[in-house]
Amino acid sequence: MTELTVKNVSVHADKSMLVDDASFALARGEFVALLGPNGAGKTSLIRAAMGLQDVSAGQRLLGGADVTTLSPAERARQIAYLPQTRPLAWPNSVRDVVSLGRFSHGAPLGRLKGLDAEAVDRALQACGLSDLATRKTNTLSGGELARVHCARAFAAEAPLLIADEPIAALDPRQQFRILDLIKSYVDHGGGALVVLHDIQLAARYASRMIWMKDGRIVADGPPADTLTPDRLKDIYGVTARIEGTQIFIEGAV
Numbered sequence: 001m002t003e004l005t006v007k008n009v010s011v012h013a014d015k016s017m018l019v020d021d022a023s024f025a026l027a028r029g030e031f032v033a034l035l036g037p038n039g040a041g042k043t044s045l046i047r048a049a050m051g052l053q054d055v056s057a058g059q060r061l062l063g064g065a066d067v068t069t070l071s072p073a074e075r076a077r078q079i080a081y082l083p084q085t086r087p088l089a090w091p092n093s094v095r096d097v098v099s100l101g102r103f104s105h106g107a108p109l110g111r112l113k114g115l116d117a118e119a120v121d122r123a124l125q126a127c128g129l130s131d132l133a134t135r136k137t138n139t140l141s142g143g144e145l146a147r148v149h150c151a152r153a154f155a156a157e158a159p160l161l162i163a164d165e166p167i168a169a170l171d172p173r174q175q176f177r178i179l180d181l182i183k184s185y186v187d188h189g190g191g192a193l194v195v196l197h198d199i200q201l202a203a204r205y206a207s208r209m210i211w212m213k214d215g216r217i218v219a220d221g222p223p224a225d226t227l228t229p230d231r232l233k234d235i236y237g238v239t240a241r242i243e244g245t246q247i248f249i250e251g252a253v
């Protein structure tokens with residue numbers, strides 16, 4: 001079932017067109033990679049899709065309802081959002097940060113109980129953080145912190161997840177770990193839209209790739225159909241060879 005539908009959405013800021021007539025849908029059971037060069041409009045599009053950014057045209061439907069008619073908590077119960085910038089101003093414990101994922105369920109501040117506490121425990125365990133639950137977040141490595149942010153998103157136990165560059169600045173093992181966690185979430189019935197700059201990893205994990213350039217979606221489909229040397233040349237301005245699942249980027253055009 002399609003949970004999130006974006007129809008002919010455009011976003012302007014001042015006189016600039018950030019997103020131009022974009023349409024896509026995200027359903028449960030899909031791992032969708034959103035790709036495109038810096039400044040293509042990926043973050044603007046996903047923020048618009050969730051109703052966090054005003055649009056100049058188009059519709060955003062979440063579970064059939066216009067997102068703008070849903071409260072922030074109602075939206076958060078349906079879409080867990082892992083933004084690109086994830087400030088943690090205070091050195092809270094890992095468990096407290098992951099618990100933030102339950103606020104959309106009305107969980108109170110302080111120690112969580114019952115179903116909320118169980119959801120936090122499940123998210124900590126899924127992300128391999130049970131042993132780090134009492135650690136302060138300012139003592140963690142970048143890879144551990146990335147897993148904390150994932151766990152916070154998973155703790156919401158929302159049917160959809162939107163993650164904006166969740167593997168930026170992580171080493172290869174940590175990148176696989178995060179993408180494996182998202183894959184497992186999808187295998188268990190979630191739907192994920194993930195902004196990625198690593199084309200190879202996107203092709204390996206995604207069931208669908210949405211390609212953006214200059215604010216427009218220029219292709220949307222399985223890697224086998226949409227990942228081509230011509231696409232990489234058009235979108236990123238690079239020459240590339242593709243052999244099976246291997247992508248060899250040879251240089252700038």
Ligand SMILES: Nc1ncnc2c1ncn2[C@@H]1O[C@H](COP(=O)(O)OP(=O)(O)OP(=O)(O)O)[C@@H](O)[C@H]1O
Binds near residue numbers: 013014036037040043
């Ligand atoms: N509020 C704003 N006012 C003016 N321009 C903006 C505003 N927000 C974003 N932009 C511009 O819109 C363009 C698209 O930005 P966006 O963050 O959506 O791109 P992106 O594809 O997510 O980029 P990246 O891969 O670098 O994160 C950029 O050129 C950015 O400078």
